[in-house]
Amino acid sequence: xxxxxxxxxxxxxxxxxxxxxxxxxxxxxxxxxxxxxxxxxxxxxxxxxxxxxxxxxxxxxxxxxxxxxxxxxxxxxxxxxxxxxxxxxxxxxx
Ligand SMILES: [Zn+2]
Numbered sequence: 001x002x003x004x005x006x007x008x009x010x011x012x013x014x015x016x017x018x019x020x021x022x023x024x025x026x027x028x029x030x031x032x033x034x035x036x037x038x039x040x041x042x043x044x045x046x047x048x049x050x051x052x053x054x055x056x057x058x059x060x061x062x063x064x065x066x067x068x069x070x071x072x073x074x075x076x077x078x079x080x081x082x083x084x085x086x087x088x089x090x091x092x093x094x
Contacts, residue, residue: 003066005091009079011070018072022091025065025078 003022011018030037065080 002092007068009068011073011075012077013073013075014070018070020068020070023067023069024091025067 063080
């Protein structure tokens with residue numbers, strides 16, 4: 001799927017339509033002290049790596065999520081579109 005790298009859409013901070021930069025959302029580094037990570041560690045505690053792998057079945061998101069950066073207030077907000085493609089092959093320059 002192709003996606004333009006700049007779109008004009010609504011910004012909830014400016015409360016109007018502005019130009020936005022489009023970037024694909026990627027998960028950041030996990031923190032070992034995060035509450036969810038602690039819960040996960042407690043659940044898998046004591047198991048070998050093989051079984052622990054079975055406990056954690058993460059499903060990939062069906063719709064790709066984008067991070068839109070407003071050109072005026074430079075604030076970021078997420079947006080996912082209805083297309084259910086697995087891969088975004090490229091961001092097309094507009
Ligand atoms: Zn804005």
